[in-house]
Amino acid sequence: MSVHLEDTRKVTTHRLIEMKQRGEKISMLTAYDYSMASIIDQAGIDVILVGDSASNVMAGNVTTLPITLDQMIYHGKSVVKAVKRALVIVDLPFGTYQGNSKEALASAIRVMKETHADCIKLEGGAEVRESIERILCAGIPVMGHLGLTPQSINKFGTYTVRAKEEREAEKLIADAHLLEDIGCFGIVLEKIPAKLAAQVASELTIPMIGIGAGNGVDGQVLVMHDMLGINKGFSPRFLRRYADLYDTITDAVQSYIKDVKTSDFPNDKEQY
Secondary structure, eight states, rough: HHHHHHSSSSHHHHHHHHHHHTTTTTTEEESSSSHHHHHHHHHHHHEEEETTTTTHHHTTSSSSSTTOHHHHHHHHHHHTTSSSEEEEEEEETTSHHHHHHHHHHHHHHHHHHHHOSSSOOOOOOOOGGHHHHHHHTTOOOOOHHHHHHGGGGHOOOOOOOOOOHHHHHHHHHHHHHHHHHTTOOOEEESOOHHHHHHHHHHSSSEEEEESSSOOOEEEEEEHHHTTTTSSOOOOOOTTTOEEEEEHHHHHHHHHHEEEHHHHHSSOOGGOO
């Protein structure tokens, strides 16, 4: 029996905190369209992230930076229409919240009003505190994101593991506590040492969702296209592929082409 049949109640930010308290791991995947969101929601996923990774896997960009607020709202609306149980989080894209808290609030309000999502996610710690606080004051739930923050790739210059050095690790711990203190309901920890991630998860009362952050956190998130084997050009250590849809789809398309070319499709039973 699938998980969602056992508990069909809508997942909320409060339920995520309850899950952490009772030691139940939180499952989270990305989705960007109606059809895939419907499948993973019915499969029982706890959280669906409409990630700015859509910039890469849906739009073909090298980084997450080019995707716009309008595009994120489009993907968010498509996902929300399909979801009955999972908590839906929409990323605020690069340039819509950094350095201007009024613009951050306006961006978050647009996402919530136009997509009907449950909450938003944004990257950074102390440097975006004012933006987060202004969004929270409007009653919009916020998930933080620390460690490797892809929107800052031009600053980092690499996608290597973050917070390996003591100074950066100390800042990450301080930022995590700050995000909890000002009211974030959870934090994504991306590509940091497992020991550090486990320490942060143990010190905070809100859930820590890891991606490349080890098993000592409160849940895990992966990009759907990566874990389903649709995208074969990305193979970090933390990625486990649960299917090989690239080859499955390729074989299906090639069979279709062959059947069309040989007039085998459609056959007598497939026409009117």
